[in-house]
Amino acid sequence: MSKRVPFQHSRRPSLSRVRGAVVAAGLGTTMALGASAAFAAGTMGSPEVANLIDGTAAHSVAKQAAVQGKAAKAAEAERVAVVEAAAKKAASWEKPVSHYELSASFGNDGSRWAHKHSGQDFAVPVGTKVTATHSGVVVxxxxxxxxxxxxYGNAVVIKHGNGTYSQYAHLSQIDVYAGQKVTTGERIALSGNTGNSSGPHLHFEIRHTADYGSAVNPVSFLHQKGVGV
Structure with a gap:
């Protein structure tokens, strides 16, 4: 005789039951998210949150305005500093060349001059930049x-006002013209060896008039203006 084996149910859950559980869980999550979104939407529309948002925006605008105000003040301060520096420079005096050796001085005499030396010589190579010692008008x-x-060879004379003129001679190149306004430190020429010159140098004079014969000691004059030579 054959032995009957009792039928046993599988302990594994059916596919339909698993699917049902997953769907139920999904619906629960969706409902929970939906409720949260609805709550958030309702909260965003509340007067308290609206006031909070308005206050934050106002604070942001005020902060931005403060930053812009500081930037504007800094820009204005910089502009004023530039203007003051330019005004100070225009009122100042400078040496006509920056790197040099002093050679013949004011009042020297000898066979090189028909009269006593009327200026101060700055020994510099040909082509050295020569600048206006003070603002004025080229005459x-x-x-x-x-x-x-x-x-004097090639030369420039500048009128500075108050009966003061500066002269630059023996130039190799002239970069200005009569009637032109110049500022302190502006390039006006290049040094040279033209005219009655024993070697490359700049002959510099300070005069009371635009013409030869009215010169004063230029080194002493510049010292009075706070410029060491």
Whole structure:
């Protein structure tokens, strides 16, 4: 005789039951998220949250305005500093060349000059930049000393006001013209060896008039203006 084996149910859950559980869990999650979103939406529309948002926005605008205000003040301070520096520079005096050796001085005499030396010589190579020692208006510029005679070679004379003029001679190149306004430190020429010159140098004078014969000691004059030579 064959032995009957009792039928046993599988302990594994059916596929349909598993699917049902997953769907139920999904619905629960969706409902929970939906409730949270609804709560958040309702909260966002409340007067308390609206006031909080308005306050935050106002604070942000005020902070941005403060930053912009500081930037504007800094820009204005910088502009004022630039203007003051320019005004100070225009009122100042400078040496006509920056790197040099002093050679013939004011009042020297000898066979090189028909009269006593009328300026201060700065020994510099040909082509050295020559700048205006002070702001003013060019009144002479050209060969033949700009009108002061061939001994000066190419020369420039600048009127500074208050009866003061500066002269630059023996130039290899002139970069300004009569009637032109110049500022302190502006390039006006290049040094040279033109005219009655024993070697490359800049002849510099301070005068009471635009013409030869009215010169004063330029080194002493610059010292009075706070410029060491």
């Amino acid at each position: 002479k510029a050209g060969p033949n000393g700009g009108g002061d005679g061939p001994a």
